[in-house]
Amino acid sequence: MRFNEKELISLSRQPSERAAELGMRGPKKGDVVKRRLVKLVVNFLFYFRTDEEEPQGALLLEQCRVEREDSLAFSITFLDEAERKYLFECDSQEQCQEWIDSIIKASYEFMRKNLIFYRTEIHRLTGKDPLEQYGIEDETRFQVTSGLQLMPKDI
Amino acid sequence: MKLNERSVAHYATCDSPPDKTGFLFKKGERNTAYHRRWLILKGNMLFYFEERESREPIGVIVLEGCTVELCESAEEFAFAIKFDCAKARVYKMAAENQAAMESWVKALSRASFDYMRLVVRELERQLEEIQEGAAGLQGRSKSSKKAGGVARSKSGASFSASHVPSTQVTGAALAQGSAHARSLQEEVQLPSGTSKENGVAWSKPSALVNGGASLESPVSPGTGCFSKLHDWYGKEVAELRVEWLQKHSSLSLFNLCLMIFLPNLSLTVI
Numbered sequence: 001m002r003f004n005e006k007e008l009i010s011l012s013r014q015p016s017e018r019a020a021e022l023g024m025r026g027p028k029k030g031d032v033v034k035r036r037l038v039k040l041v042v043n044f045l046f047y048f049r050t051d052e053e054e055p056q057g058a059l060l061l062e063q064c065r066v067e068r069e070d071s072l073a074f075s076i077t078f079l080d081e082a083e084r085k086y087l088f089e090c091d092s093q094e095q096c097q098e099w100i101d102s103i104i105k106a107s108y109e110f111m112r113k114n115l116i117f118y119r120t121e122i123h124r125l126t127g128k129d130p131l132e133q134y135g136i137e138d139e140t141r142f143q144v145t146s147g148l149q150l151m152p153k154d155i
Numbered sequence: 156m157k158l159n160e161r162s163v164a165h166y167a168t169c170d171s172p173p174d175k176t177g178f179l180f181k182k183g184e185r186n187t188a189y190h191r192r193w194l195i196l197k198g199n200m201l202f203y204f205e206e207r208e209s210r211e212p213i214g215v216i217v218l219e220g221c222t223v224e225l226c227e228s229a230e231e232f233a234f235a236i237k238f239d240c241a242k243a244r245v246y247k248m249a250a251e252n253q254a255a256m257e258s259w260v261k262a263l264s265r266a267s268f269d270y271m272r273l274v275v276r277e278l279e280r281q282l283e284e285i286q287e288g289a290a291g292l293q294g295r296s297k298s299s300k301k302a303g304g305v306a307r308s309k310s311g312a313s314f315s316a317s318h319v320p321s322t323q324v325t326g327a328a329l330a331q332g333s334a335h336a337r338s339l340q341e342e343v344q345l346p347s348g349t350s351k352e353n354g355v356a357w358s359k360p361s362a363l364v365n366g367g368a369s370l371e372s373p374v375s376p377g378t379g380c381f382s383k384l385h386d387w388y389g390k391e392v393a394e395l396r397v398e399w400l401q402k403h404s405s406l407s408l409f410n411l412c413l414m415i416f417l418p419n420l421s422l423t424v425i
Contacts, residue, residue: 002214010240042268057157078162108198118278141174
């Protein structure tokens with residue numbers, strides 16, 4: 001599958017939510033833990049070999065599960081490949097928890113759910129749709145209803 | 156650079172609802188012909204398929220940091236997705252009619268994670284303000300409850316009921332709202348050892364609440380306040396509109412309106 005690699009590499013240089021050197025182990029059998037600079041930018045987790053400018057790889061953090069593995073480690077699994085785990089080793093329990101919390105919040109879908117919750121709640125409490133003042137109340141991405149109905153003009 | 160491509164492709168076709176789908180003509184990577192593709196926009200990812208029925212996408216455009224531009228081109232209803240990095244590709248697209256073009260331009264220019272985050276933070280702030288207001292009311296009604304409580308021990312429940320001040324009723328309704336939110340916040344603090352999944356069923360309105368914790372990410376300067384940012388975008392677009400008008404004597408009124416509330420929208424003649 002093609003993807004816009006240059007732009008993604010450029011994204012990896014943007015200010016990050018969180019960045020640290022962690023132990024990282026890939027999902028394949030025989031993969032071992034290696035030190036990597038791990039950087040969370042929007043809904044991507046980039047990992048760099050130490051002292052390299054370009055990331056070795058990127059993980060899109062949608063449709064994934066983050067789990068505590070032990071006191072210092074967490075794992076990321078993607079829902080379509082539940083047996084394959086990416087393992088990350090931290091330097092402290094606190095750091096481990098911070099990473100877990102950040103990664104959960106890093107998904108676009110997670111933000112969307114929050115938005116829908118806030119929108120619904122504000123509307124319930126005030127009787128007003130908070131998105132109306134910005135003229136974005138009809139945006140499909142902000143809709144409360146489940147599922148998307150295809151509009152005739154989509155075809 | 157590696158990417159978890161299989162999982163990214165899975166995101167395209169999994170059952171979370173897309174933000175927009177439809178056919179567009181996409182200019183080829185190597186050859187300059189336009190190819191008709193089926194497009195699925197989800198979050199900040201634009202997937203393109205050979206056919207609507209195709210199981211896997213040919214490719215994906217990560218839209219973070221892009222700008223969407225209307226462009227004059229031999230192709231009708233054309234627009235371009237551009238990026239600000241060195242040697243970035245320009246993705247030229249063409250829609251089948253004016254309405255489709257406008258709809259896509261609008262959807263794509265609001266597709267970034269940053270934009271979604273901004274809107275979420277704004278609503279979060281608004282909700283906090285409302286809850287703080289409610290808490291204030293609740294505090295007042297609590298103290299009046301205490302006074303009523305002392306009396307209640309003498310004359311029973313009916314006494315305090317008849318003395319309920321009106322603020323207590325509205326305060327209770329708002330407080331209930333904030334208590335509800337608070338209990339959801341508690342739900343989010345799952346014990347360590349359990350897993351947390353994102354991307355679960357879309358239709359549940361009882362979302363995982365952010366728990367009030369603010370994201371630490373540095374937002375680009377000047378964008379801390381959503382309404383200011385919105386005004387700023389409006390101003391920037393208004394300036395572009397003036398430039399555009401100077402270059403082109405006629406422009407449909409609809410296009411003018413279109414330009415007003417779109418972040419990342421700029422106008423160029425290619």
